[in-house]
Amino acid sequence: MPPAQVIPLHAEPALFNPQTRICAECGVRKFALLGVVDLADLDRVHTHISSIKLSPGQSLYSAQAPGLAAFTLRSGIVRLERTSERGERRILRLAGASDLVGMEAMLGQTYAADAVACTDVEVCRLPRSLIEELARQQPELPLNLMKRWQSALDDADEWMTELCAGAARHRMLRLLLKLTEYAEGDRVWLPSRQEMSAMLDMTIETASRLVSQLKREGVLDTPDQRHAVIHNDALMAALRSDSLSA
Amino acid sequence: MPPAQVIPLHAEPALFNPQTRICAECGVRKFALLGVVDLADLDRVHTHISSIKLSPGQSLYSAQAPGLAAFTLRSGIVRLERTSERGERRILRLAGASDLVGMEAMLGQTYAADAVACTDVEVCRLPRSLIEELARQQPELPLNLMKRWQSALDDADEWMTELCAGAARHRMLRLLLKLTEYAEGDRVWLPSRQEMSAMLDMTIETASRLVSQLKREGVLDTPDQRHAVIHNDALMAALRSDSLSA
DNA sequence: CGGGACCTTGAGGCCTCTCAAACTTTGTGG
DNA sequence: CCACAAAGTTTGAGAGGCCTCAAGGTCCCG
Numbered sequence: 301m302p303p304a305q306v307i308p309l310h311a312e313p314a315l316f317n318p319q320t321r322i323c324a325e326c327g328v329r330k331f332a333l334l335g336v337v338d339l340a341d342l343d344r345v346h347t348h349i350s351s352i353k354l355s356p357g358q359s360l361y362s363a364q365a366p367g368l369a370a371f372t373l374r375s376g377i378v379r380l381e382r383t384s385e386r387g388e389r390r391i392l393r394l395a396g397a398s399d400l401v402g403m404e405a406m407l408g409q410t411y412a413a414d415a416v417a418c419t420d421v422e423v424c425r426l427p428r429s430l431i432e433e434l435a436r437q438q439p440e441l442p443l444n445l446m447k448r449w450q451s452a453l454d455d456a457d458e459w460m461t462e463l464c465a466g467a468a469r470h471r472m473l474r475l476l477l478k479l480t481e482y483a484e485g486d487r488v489w490l491p492s493r494q495e496m497s498a499m500l501d502m503t504i505e506t507a508s509r510l511v512s513q514l515k516r517e518g519v520l521d522t523p524d525q526r527h528a529v530i531h532n533d534a535l536m537a538a539l540r541s542d543s544l545s546a
Numbered sequence: 547m548p549p550a551q552v553i554p555l556h557a558e559p560a561l562f563n564p565q566t567r568i569c570a571e572c573g574v575r576k577f578a579l580l581g582v583v584d585l586a587d588l589d590r591v592h593t594h595i596s597s598i599k600l601s602p603g604q605s606l607y608s609a610q611a612p613g614l615a616a617f618t619l620r621s622g623i624v625r626l627e628r629t630s631e632r633g634e635r636r637i638l639r640l641a642g643a644s645d646l647v648g649m650e651a652m653l654g655q656t657y658a659a660d661a662v663a664c665t666d667v668e669v670c671r672l673p674r675s676l677i678e679e680l681a682r683q684q685p686e687l688p689l690n691l692m693k694r695w696q697s698a699l700d701d702a703d704e705w706m707t708e709l710c711a712g713a714a715r716h717r718m719l720r721l722l723l724k725l726t727e728y729a730e731g732d733r734v735w736l737p738s739r740q741e742m743s744a745m746l747d748m749t750i751e752t753a754s755r756l757v758s759q760l761k762r763e764g765v766l767d768t769p770d771q772r773h774a775v776i777h778n779d780a781l782m783a784a785l786r787s788d789s790l791s792a
Numbered sequence: 793c794g795g796g797a798c799c800t801t802g803a804g805g806c807c808t809c810t811c812a813a814a815c816t817t818t819g820t821g822g
Numbered sequence: 823c824c825a826c827a828a829a830g831t832t833t834g835a836g837a838g839g840c841c842t843c844a845a846g847g848t849c850c851c852g
Binding site for chain 4: 492
């Protein structure tokens with residue numbers, strides 16, 4: 301359950317379902333899939349949304365498992381990963397607050413990847429039947445879903461062009477830049493070296509060497525093991541000088 | 547125009563629009579987006595489908611251009627590519643017969659990548675308004691579109707795990723395997739070394755060396771510069787022994 | 793026949809991997 | 823609270839894979 305601070309609802313109609321109240325107060329709702337849905341409609345629906353909390357390393361769902369629900373991220377970062385035919389784990393992309401993951405469940409398909417929490421994570425579970433029921437009342441919902449599919453595809457394409465190609469140092473710099481997109485405050489989540497290596501297709505040792513080097517260069521500081529402060533101008537300067545030499 | 551062999555339409559109702567007749571005779575229609583659409587509905591629609599032919603290297607659409615139509619591939623292979631911020635071209639994935647490309651146009655967005663013909667290509671141009679008009683009559687159409695988005699995402703994810711990671715030789719073997727998916731007969735399209743290097747993130751020289759080596763090993767033959775015969779058992783054996791040593 | 797685009801091959805060097813060891817952090821139990 | 827184990831990180835040295843630079847070959851087309 302999310303931390304249910306009971307804030308009075310002013311202009312909203314009376315809501316009967318306690319979960320709907322939580323939705324009404326949700327900080328990411330207006331950016332999320334159900335942001336287009338009337339709270340009143342949501343309140344009338346039979347299937348229930350449930351809130352789930354995960355700790356780093358915990359799995360949200362697994363590839364090949366029957367997809368019964370999609371999930372909206374309320375906070376934290378989730379990684380989507382796959383195991384290659386050679387048996388190596390590869391991180392495909394990250395999802396952050398207000399992102400929707402596991403959309404393939406809406407098509408009755410099995411999940412296409414593993415979803416694992418990178419940080420403490422809060423998600424809302426949206427069962428397939430809920431979305432279908434709401435879609436009947438809200439014709440915009442399928443359109444919003446399609447836009448989310450396209451934006452997942454854009455993310456995948458960007459990941460591919462920027463994080464999968466070029467020298468190791470350059471890929472690491474691009475990763476740091478990407479991590480700032482998921483920042484909460486001035487600190488960003490700093491992946492483990494293992495995670496970095498699975499995202500950037502390099503060894504743990506190379507990832508470690510690069511992070512150490514960039515720390516020495518003043519591109520980032522690590523107040524603790526799982527957080528970094530990234531100095532944007534130094535990062536940008538490093539990226540620029542990197543492009544020149546290439 | 548596609549080669550319009552006039553085959554009599556038996557049980558079908560009379561079709562008035564000459565393009566609809568071409569659709570009726572299209573070899574890939576039942577696998578394509580409009581496979582779920584009644585020919586009679588298609589015949590009544592105001593917006594027109596048009597057929598386009600492209601030669602290798604010709605552009606179907608460009609990234610950032612306003613997306614006015616999606617395209618169903620009737621034959622040939624199209625590559626989707628992007629230019630990274632460093633200015634390097636990267637091939638993201640391939641599309642083959644019955645695939646739908648440029649779906650982002652259905653959302654009123656600009657195209658997310660460049661689409662370029664790799665071989666001789668025939669496509670059907672499906673304007674946005676056509677899809678919207680048909681969707682009103684055919685509620686299955688949006689669902690089919692969503693499935694295609696998901697499958698594009700699956701392709702992107704598979705490309706990422708299998709073609710973007712590991713040793714150069716392994717990536718090349720995986721590419722040859724992928725090319726067999728687009729085979730017409732026993733010959734597969736063999737990309738130029740330039741294209742290979744943009745798909746696998748390696749230099750032209752490395753791609754050339756690997757192809758030469760695999761030819762010597764009997765994994766493939768090249769009857770001409772743009773085609774190969776791939777010997778599946780040798781390819782599989784190479785992939786297996788590759789995984790063992792890793 | 794000459795030029796251009798593409799492919800192939802070689803030599804040398806750098807980047808990244810492999811293997812190994814030491815260090816740091818985290819968690820557990822005394 | 824400390825000791826210890828386990829996991830994760832850092833650093834080094836050496837090897838090897840891939841890149842760079844360069845030259846020569848092949849095919850196609852004017």
